[in-house]
Amino acid sequence: MPLATASRSRERQAVDDLLVAADRAPSALVILGEPGIGKTTLWLHGVTRAEEWGFRVLSTRADEAESVLAYAAIADLLDDVEPEVLAGLPELQRLALDRVLLRTGTEGPPTDQRVTGSAVAAVVSALATELPVLLAIDDAQWLDVSSRAVLSFAAPRVTGRVAMLLTARAHATEPDPAHWLHLATPEAVSRVRVGPLSLGALHTMILDRFGKAFPRPTMVRIAEVSGGNPFYALELARGVDDRSAIVDSALPSTLTELVRLRTQHFDGEIGDLLLAACSVTDPTVDLLARAAGVSVERVAGMLHGPEREGIVRRDGDHVRFAHPLLARGIYTHAGPVRRRRMHRRLADVEEQPELKARHMALGSSTADPDTLHALDEAAVAAIERGAAAAAADLYELAIGLGGDTPARRLSAAEQHLRAGDSRRARRLIEAGLNRFEAGSTRAAALTLLGSARMGDYDYAGALPILDEAVAQPVDDPAVSVEAQLWRSRAQSMTGSRDAARSSAHAAVADAERCGDPKLISQAIALRIMLDCAHGGPRDEAAMRRALDLEVPDPDVSAQFRASVADAVTASWMGRLDEALVGLIAARRRCVEMGSDSDLVYVAGHLSMVYTWLGRYSVAADVAEDVLRRGESVGRGYPVVIGRTQRALASAYLGRERTAREDARIAIAGARQCGAAFLEVWPLITLGFLELSLGRHEETLKVLAPLLDGAVGMGAQGIFPTSYLPDAVEAMVALGRLEEAAPLVESMEANGVESQRPWILATGSRCRSMLYAAAGDLGHAEATLQQAMAHHERLPMPCERARTQLFLGQVLRRQRKKNAAAATLREALTTFRDLGMPLWANRVGVELGRADAPRVTDSDLTPSELRVARSAAAGLSNKDIASALFISPKTVEHNLSSVYRKLGVRTRAELASRSADLGQN
Incomplete structure (x- = not known):
């Protein structure tokens, strides 16, 4: 153990606690402290400790010069990862890491730090299945912006036995430079601040380092001046001798002064050499x-002096400073003129475009065409590597040098938005909006500003900005397409459905004129979505074309992707199994691309499909995942969607309190971000819950805002008018038939027009309710049988059971007690299997009213009776098949029919009915 850690028992225990905790779940420890306090020594202790405990260590040591190179730290962390691990990644993630590691060019689809972050999380999680993994990062304050963004994104997504150990430089009054680090469990991140060493610990450390002890007065003075800072104390001890009488005059009063004294005598060629070494990311003798x-x-000879004095050390061809403070001191004390001169010299020999451009910029005090051109080209190169944050910084560096043009400001804002920093993107555009002249450039700037506001869930604030963007006289139809797409989305979210459709159709026309396949696909996809949401037919030919033209681009929002539109609209058409496959694939794609906002959009529809399929627990789980992602940002669309979908699943499952609370929060969240459209589903959920509880007046009160103008809305399907059957049922129960009739007529007309099975089935059920209320039970039964035929095309078990419930009521009123009881028992079985206690109780009440005679052996076929008697006697299906000389499949078929006719669900219930089977 290094003696510098000998008295750090609390900090060393924190490291051990981290490694222990990582065995249960991903955990992190951030070691904070002032420069020279011993953070790196503890970090090295932690790395050694992890290796002793069998951890796989991935490490990087950032430095200030390296903080300008995109993905430098990520490349360092992944440097030793086996190629086969990377080969197992999805194609887009593998491509992203190949670009980070400079193993491929710019061919293929674009990537960004979200894709890279997802890939890093996948790699670390995969490694953790074999051995526990330690991600060790020293001097996190110097992480390059792209690596920091990737690690911030990846950390909450890693799974398995993973520990993260970071050091970060910060004085006691300064904020935590690693504030961006979060894990899936917030309390899994610990922080420890390293304090000064005691006098005794300093004495032991100095004795170990120099092999001699100083007199106590000297040690006391060293401790006082250094404040217990180990680096400071060692450097003070290096410069004093045993004569305590001269201690006061010999010791510098600050660490900064000490570093200056340690390095200032290196001037001339050697001084320039050291300045060059601390100005580059990886100084080598050759460079x-x-x-x-x-x-x-000559360089090797010039380095002998600094090496002898412990300023630098040679590691093969690489030159390393003994401590980052020494490099920082040399760079700071060089002065701006010498630094600029050195960066110009380095720009002449640097080959990496990004680093060359930065040296040119740092070597200039004002803009010059060559420097600005180099920065622009470096930004493009960073974009091609998927380093949006680095590209934005390069553009801003050019702006800061005096190259502030609208085009460069727009490019910087675009990259900030790609990097997930919508606020910085907005500030860049808003600060220079008056400089964007009318036309395509202003339209592009306004579109970006509007989309950034939507990224912050401010839909109402985004709409007027996007209206202005569309109104610009553009000469580039591609700019118009983008503006129309985003305006359509904002109009849809704020409740302007017809306007949203018009914008989508205009986007298609502009996209066709533009001829860009990617934009054509997006515009067609959005148009089909909005047309189907209005109840119109799904344009199958157009959908095939949109799918053929779709490009796997992470910058394309999910609501504009053809594959997502294909799955979502399939669900509205009642093709739920097809929709489920498509949405699961889309969700997986969102995870691979690291797009949380897109994942929320897709998962919201996925949860809805699970609900329609009757898989409420799965729907609730999907909603919980959305809610966790949404609550990490604390507000907006993700929270509304998560709460809405969990409320709906809870309403079906009879969890009244959860459903009401989630719906209330969802409505408040929708109003907060000005998204009137998002209020619809929570209201539908509350209406369904009230109906499930038999509270018909309350049902209509809840649904009143949706019922205004519900008649004559045009062809509609289950989205977004699933409340209509609930409203009709409540109206009929209250005798308000005149109000129900127009709604039923609208549903029937829409069913004929759209031929969607849901509207046909529920429309027939609602019509039968009106017949029954008028006493025409014959027509009511016939209409219900039509509804049941439509249900055969619709895999929605709850809706089918609801129709059976009403059919059982109609049959009972016609005194068809056996048929009523059989129908009601089937509905009861469905509701029980679905876990819907409120509706199961309603059926139970109806069964009691039916008062039908018990089904006996006379109602069973001879084959069914033989199988039933054998099963009631306790024989297995295999034994029954053997005894009766039939196949096990035939046994299963007969038992299914027996269970339905007798109204039982298990063999135990069947055994209790043995008297009805003609046996004791």
Whole structure:
């Protein structure tokens, strides 16, 4: 153990606690402290400890010069990962990491830090299945912006035995530089601040380092001046001798002054050499020789002095500073003129475009065409590598040098938005909006500003901005397409459905004129979505074309993707199994691309499909995942969607309190972000809950805002008018038939027009309710039989059971007691299987009213009777098949029929009915 950690028992225990905790779940420890306090020593202790405990260690040590190179830290962390691990990633993630590691060019679909973050999380999680993994990052404050974004994104997504150990430089009054680090469980991130060493610990450390002890007065003075800072104390001890009488005059009063004294005598060629070494990301003897214009041998000789004095050390061809403070001191004390001169020299020898451009920028005090051009080209190169944050910084560096043009400001904002920093993107556009002249550039800026506001869930605020964007006189139809797409989305969210459809149709026309296949696909997809939401037919030919033209681009929002539109609209058409497959694939794609906002959109529809299929627990689980992602940002669309879908699943499951609370919060959230459309489903949920509880007056009160103008809305399907059957049922129960009749007529007309099975089935059920209320039970039964035929095309068991419930009531009123009881028992079985206690209780009440005679052996076929008697006697299906010389499949078929006719669900219930089977 290094003696510098000997008295750090609390901090060393924190490291051990981290490694223990990682065995249960991903955990992190951030070691904070001032420069030189011993953070790196503890970090090295943690790395050694992890290796002793059998951890796979992935480490990187950031430095200030390296903080300008995109993905430098990520490349360092992944440097030793086996190729086969990377080969197992999805194609887009593998491509993203190949670009990070500079193993491929720009061919293929674009990637960004979200894709890269998802890939890093996948790699670390995969490694953790074999061995526990430690991600060790020293000096996190110097992480390059792209690596920080990736790690921030990946950390909450890692799974398995993973520990993260970070150091970050921060004085006691300064904020935590690693504030961006979060895990899936917030309490899994610990922080420990390293304090000063005691006098005794300093004495032991100095004795170990220099092999001699100083007199106590000298040690006391060193401790006082250094404040217990180990680096400071060691450097003070290096410069004093045993004569305590001269201690006060010999010791510098600050660490900054000490570093200056340690390095200031290196001037001339050696000073320039050291300045070059602390100005680049990875100083090598060869690079320093080229920068100085001398031979490699000459450089090696010039480094002897700094090496002898412990300023630098040689590691093969690489030159390392003994401590980052020494490099920082040399760079700071060089002064701006020398630094600019050095960066210009380094720009002449640097080959990496991004680093070359930064050296040119740092070597200039004002803009010059060559520097600005180099920064622009470096930004493009960063974009091609998927480093949006780095590209944005390069554009802003050019702006800061005086190259502030509307085009460059727009490019910087676009990259900030891609990097997930919508606020910074908005500030860039808003600050220079008056400089964007009318036309395509202003339209593009306004579109970006509007989409950024939507990214912040401010739909009402985004709409007027996007209206202005569409109104611009553009000469580039591609700009118009983008503006129309985003305006359509904003109009839809704020409740302007007809306007949203008009914008989508206009986007299609502009996209066709533009000829860009990617934009054509997006515009067609959105148009089909909105047309189907209005109840219109699904344009199958157009959908096939949109799918053929779709490009796997993470920058394309899910609501504009053809594959997502295909799955969502299939669900509205009643093709739920097909929709389920498509939405699961779309969700997987969102995870691979690291797009949380898209995942929320897709998962909201996926949860809805699970609900329609009667898989309420799965729907609730999907909603819970959405809610966790939404609550991490605390507000907006994700929270509304998660709460809405969980409320709906809870209403079906009879969890009244959860349903009401979630619906209330969802409505409040929708109003907060000005999304009137998002209020619809929570109201539908509350209406269904009230109906399930038999509270018909309350049902209509809840649904009143939706019922205004519900008649004559045009062809509609289950989305977004699933409340109509509930409203009709409540109206009929209250005798308000005149109000119900127009709704039923509208549903029937819509069913004929759209031929969607849901509207046909529920429309027939609602018509039968009106017949029954008028006493025409014959027509009511016939209409219900039509409804049951439509249900055969619709895999929605709850809706089928609801129709059976009313059919049982109609049959009972016609005194068809056996048929009524059989129908009601089948409905009861469905509701019980679905876990819907409120509706199961309603059926139970109806069964009691039916008062039908018990089914006996006379109602069973001879084959069914033989199988029933054998099963009631306790024989297995295999034994029954053997005894009766039939196949096990035939046994299963007969038992299913027996259960339905007798109204039982298990063999135990069947055994209790043995008297009805003609046996004791």
